[in-house]
Amino acid sequence: MGLSLLREAGGNLLLHKGRSFLAALGIIFGVASVICMLSISEVARRDVIGRIERLGLRNIILDSRKPERVRNREKRDSEKSWLANYGLTLRELDLVSDTIGPQGSRPALDALVPMRILFHDVRVGSVASDATIVATTADYPAVMNHSVSRGRFLSDADEAVSAGVCALGATAARELFPLGNPVGQVVEIGSVHFKIVGVMEPHGQTGSSGVLSHPDKTVWIPFETSFVRFGKLQVRRTSGVQEATKVEVNRAVMKVADGVSLRAVASVANNLIDSRHRGGDVVVTVPHTLLREHRKAERIFRWVMASLAAISLLVGGVGIMNIMLANMAERRQEIGLRRALGATRLDIVRLFIAESFVLCLVGSVLGVASGAGLAVLVGQLAQWTVVFEPISFPLGIIVGASTGLLFGTLPAMRAARLDPVLALRVE
Amino acid sequence: MSLLKLDQVAKIYPMPGEDVHALRQITLEIDAGECVSIVGSSGSGKTTLLYLLGLLTDPSRGEYRFDGAAVEDLGDRERSALRGREIGFVFQSFHLLPQLSVLDNVRLAARYAGLGEGVGALQARSRKLLEKVGLAHRLQHRPRELSGGEMQRVAIARALLSEPSVILADEPTGNLDDTNGDRVFGLLQELSDDGKTVVIVTHDLALASKTGRMISLKDGEVVDGSLTAA
Numbered sequence A: 001m002g003l004s005l006l007r008e009a010g011g012n013l014l015l016h017k018g019r020s021f022l023a024a025l026g027i028i029f030g031v032a033s034v035i036c037m038l039s040i041s042e043v044a045r046r047d048v049i050g051r052i053e054r055l056g057l058r059n060i061i062l063d064s065r066k067p068e069r070v071r072n073r074e075k076r077d078s079e080k081s082w083l084a085n086y087g088l089t090l091r092e093l094d095l096v097s098d099t100i101g102p103q104g105s106r107p108a109l110d111a112l113v114p115m116r117i118l119f120h121d122v123r124v125g126s127v128a129s130d131a132t133i134v135a136t137t138a139d140y141p142a143v144m145n146h147s148v149s150r151g152r153f154l155s156d157a158d159e160a161v162s163a164g165v166c167a168l169g170a171t172a173a174r175e176l177f178p179l180g181n182p183v184g185q186v187v188e189i190g191s192v193h194f195k196i197v198g199v200m201e202p203h204g205q206t207g208s209s210g211v212l213s214h215p216d217k218t219v220w221i222p223f224e225t226s227f228v229r230f231g232k233l234q235v236r237r238t239s240g241v242q243e244a245t246k247v248e249v250n251r252a253v254m255k256v257a258d259g260v261s262l263r264a265v266a267s268v269a270n271n272l273i274d275s276r277h278r279g280g281d282v283v284v285t286v287p288h289t290l291l292r293e294h295r296k297a298e299r300i301f302r303w304v305m306a307s308l309a310a311i312s313l314l315v316g317g318v319g320i321m322n323i324m325l326a327n328m329a330e331r332r333q334e335i336g337l338r339r340a341l342g343a344t345r346l347d348i349v350r351l352f353i354a355e356s357f358v359l360c361l362v363g364s365v366l367g368v369a370s371g372a373g374l375a376v377l378v379g380q381l382a383q384w385t386v387v388f389e390p391i392s393f394p395l396g397i398i399v400g401a402s403t404g405l406l407f408g409t410l411p412a413m414r415a416a417r418l419d420p421v422l423a424l425r426v427e
Numbered sequence B: 001m002s003l004l005k006l007d008q009v010a011k012i013y014p015m016p017g018e019d020v021h022a023l024r025q026i027t028l029e030i031d032a033g034e035c036v037s038i039v040g041s042s043g044s045g046k047t048t049l050l051y052l053l054g055l056l057t058d059p060s061r062g063e064y065r066f067d068g069a070a071v072e073d074l075g076d077r078e079r080s081a082l083r084g085r086e087i088g089f090v091f092q093s094f095h096l097l098p099q100l101s102v103l104d105n106v107r108l109a110a111r112y113a114g115l116g117e118g119v120g121a122l123q124a125r126s127r128k129l130l131e132k133v134g135l136a137h138r139l140q141h142r143p144r145e146l147s148g149g150e151m152q153r154v155a156i157a158r159a160l161l162s163e164p165s166v167i168l169a170d171e172p173t174g175n176l177d178d179t180n181g182d183r184v185f186g187l188l189q190e191l192s193d194d195g196k197t198v199v200i201v202t203h204d205l206a207l208a209s210k211t212g213r214m215i216s217l218k219d220g221e222v223v224d225g226s227l228t229a230a
């Protein structure tokens, strides 16, 4: 298709600006919605993948879950006070690492980090935070790939002496100390004072739900300290009912050493947990597997997105076709005249296809621009960082313009088949 | 040798019920440089004959030779090239494109004529032709701003742009008053003086009698051969 033909087509379209714009609307909307949808799904995708990746792709996670029987009892005996005892125990952690054992000459696990959730408030004077208190060990930053911003994280020495120290997640630090440097200051957890030894870098959400998925809103204390200062039993009072919970370990994260089969370790862990926790009060999660499953689901999602995109472009294309058909009927005499002036049938086909091509090309450029604009707007309203797959822009334009070629063909063929004698007749 | 030659040509439009015989057994020769008028009542086949001569439609039967070449043997591309380069049409209802200026309407004729001419030269020639038909001062006007006579003169300028050897006019004065009609008719006659072959369909016998030859059609047939004017 020559440049002069495209210019002529563009000129013809400009002769009917309003009608051309209306004709292009379908394509504009089609391409815009595709671009916007692609961007939003890409944001969602990166968010989900990021959360899974931050769980640690070399990690195996054991989580204590409140079992069904406890939950039923909560509902039934909502008047009474009672004790819930479930989940992983400290003794089991040793059992797990013993069972997994070393792989040849070296250990199969780089580390095994326990976590225990404590239901206490954190405050500094009158400033309170709803951050989660998590008791853990010195290996936590290495296993969760979460780095220190100021000061240091909890140490083995802290653990050995059950020190009254803590480290703050980035958000918790900002909430409790909006202005100053928290390191060296003291926070009150429950009614116990803890000295802050460090603040962590912002990390983002890990996993999908639960208090352990928000490391930035967390205050860490040494694992041993939690038992010394707060005991094994935690008592929560809600509207006069006392609920005592005895969960020694809420979560244990094992980091599998490089070169050791993640799958093999996971299967050992699974067998062990299955045999000891038939009630389903401990769940094994392998982020690596999670990611793979997610990618599989993502492929399906992509097909769904692609079909939606195809449908919206189909609608746009049919719109173009209809308007070009109407256009053709309206320009019947012009077609006759062009034929009388020496246009071949092919010339007519080319002119009309060029017109719908230019229309769709311009329409899809506008569509890409407005789709990107819309995505940015949505991103601002929803307060997320907008991301685009760069390929989506040229792709949007190519697909949009091809829609023009495709759906412009039928009207163009009709125009070319028009008998010049009839075309030139004036009713 | 004659430029346009019809031999036993018929044009039949197949219609549900009964076929329409628009032309029956037309045998006709028109020489280069002749000025011929075709007369007849409405529906007698004048337009069909003219469009046939102009390669816009094909005979159902018989043979048509354009400058010696059997039209039947020509493809769409060759016929279109002949229409673009050798034939200029003038229509009763002008067929100017309403969105284009007078100048652009004339220049449109170069679009398919394959003149191989630069934009500047084309522009200059278009102006000159508009000057010739007395419209040098209306170049940028839209057709709707012109009178019928002026529009038809634009159409004549357009028909002349590719310097065709044949001008075919279908009732060119049909939508014009007498004064304008006379002027347009005069312009067309002048063209034959310049050596062009001019065929004018009209039902105005007074005008027709001014042409070199008058062909009278009735029900798709030539009445009593061709009359040659004095």
Ligand SMILES: Nc1ncnc2c1ncn2[C@@H]1O[C@H](COP(=O)(O)OP(=O)(O)O)[C@@H](O)[C@H]1O
Pocket (backbone or CB within 6 Å): A421, A422, B013, B015, B020, B021, B022, B040, B041, B042, B043, B044, B045, B046, B047, B048, B049
């Ligand atoms: N495309 C067509 N389909 C069917 N009938 C047609 C068609 N074109 C012309 N006719 C018929 O052919 C006859 C001659 O028409 P036409 O050449 O337009 O006559 P004129 O120009 O002398 O008025 C008329 O009866 C007309 O109805």
Ligand SMILES: [Mg+2]
Pocket (backbone or CB within 6 Å): B046, B047, B048
């Ligand atoms: Mg007629």
